[in-house]
Amino acid sequence: MSKLTLDPVIRAEQPEDFPTIRAVNLAVFPTPFEADLVDRLRQRAQPTVSQVAVVDDTIVGHIFFSPVHISKRDDLKVMGLAPTAVLPAYQRQGIGSALVRSGLAVCQALGYGAVVVLGHPSYYPRFGFVPTARTGLRCVYDVPVEAFMMLELQPGYLQDVQGIVTYHPAFDDV
Numbered sequence: 001m002s003k004l005t006l007d008p009v010i011r012a013e014q015p016e017d018f019p020t021i022r023a024v025n026l027a028v029f030p031t032p033f034e035a036d037l038v039d040r041l042r043q044r045a046q047p048t049v050s051q052v053a054v055v056d057d058t059i060v061g062h063i064f065f066s067p068v069h070i071s072k073r074d075d076l077k078v079m080g081l082a083p084t085a086v087l088p089a090y091q092r093q094g095i096g097s098a099l100v101r102s103g104l105a106v107c108q109a110l111g112y113g114a115v116v117v118l119g120h121p122s123y124y125p126r127f128g129f130v131p132t133a134r135t136g137l138r139c140v141y142d143v144p145v146e147a148f149m150m151l152e153l154q155p156g157y158l159q160d161v162q163g164i165v166t167y168h169p170a171f172d173d174v
């Protein structure tokens with residue numbers, strides 16, 4: 001587990017943060033896709049969880065969650081984590097971890113039973129994510145099986161659940 005060397009404040013985004021959040025995602029990712037995605041999801045998905053990490057009154061990191069759908073299981077409340085971004089100068093100091101943990105707690109408080117993520121297989125397991133390859137869940141996108149992971153916020157929530165996980169249609173806009 002990474003050591004927390006900075007002491008970020010993690011809080012929910014406010015409307016006045018939107019331009020800075022966009023700038024953080026533009027700075028971190030090679031293309032504007034993630035920055036645009038956050039803007040689209042904020043308008044079109046419901047509910048969303050969007051949190052920022054603040055150090056010395058500056059937003060240095062951001063995390064976003066939006067609901068996903070599991071085929072034939074409209075009853076399940078599952079969030080998709082995407083994206084996570086920490087400005088390069090602030091990486092490897094525990095800020096990403098603080099954002100993930102805080103975001104998961106908010107999703108849990110909203111009554112969500114699980115979270116899926118399409119991400120680095122060496123990063124997310126530290127929070128309890130496990131590859132969905134061990135489960136009956138599959139990502140709608142053609143991705144390496146080890147990169148698609150899930151974490152139960154309620155024990156057993158996805159036990160024996162099978163199906164295709166689809167993201168909000170905003171993910172398919174280019």
Ligand SMILES: CC(C)(COP(=O)(O)OP(=O)(O)OC[C@H]1O[C@@H](n2cnc3c(N)ncnc32)[C@H](O)[C@@H]1OP(=O)(O)O)[C@@H](O)C(=O)NCCC(=O)NCCS
Pocket residue numbers: 001002003028029083084085086087090091092093094095096097098118119120122123
């Ligand atoms: C991934 C990211 C959010 C992590 O934020 P962070 O503040 O550096 O994370 P933490 O300090 O909490 O954790 C650092 C750990 O993450 C690991 N890590 C960072 N980037 C990683 C990557 N691309 N793949 C795998 N592990 C990564 C580091 O090796 C470090 O591991 P260690 O604790 O074993 O040394 C940040 O590196 C980032 O914004 N990267 C670019 C954007 C990105 O790839 N986002 C995630 C999309 S799934």
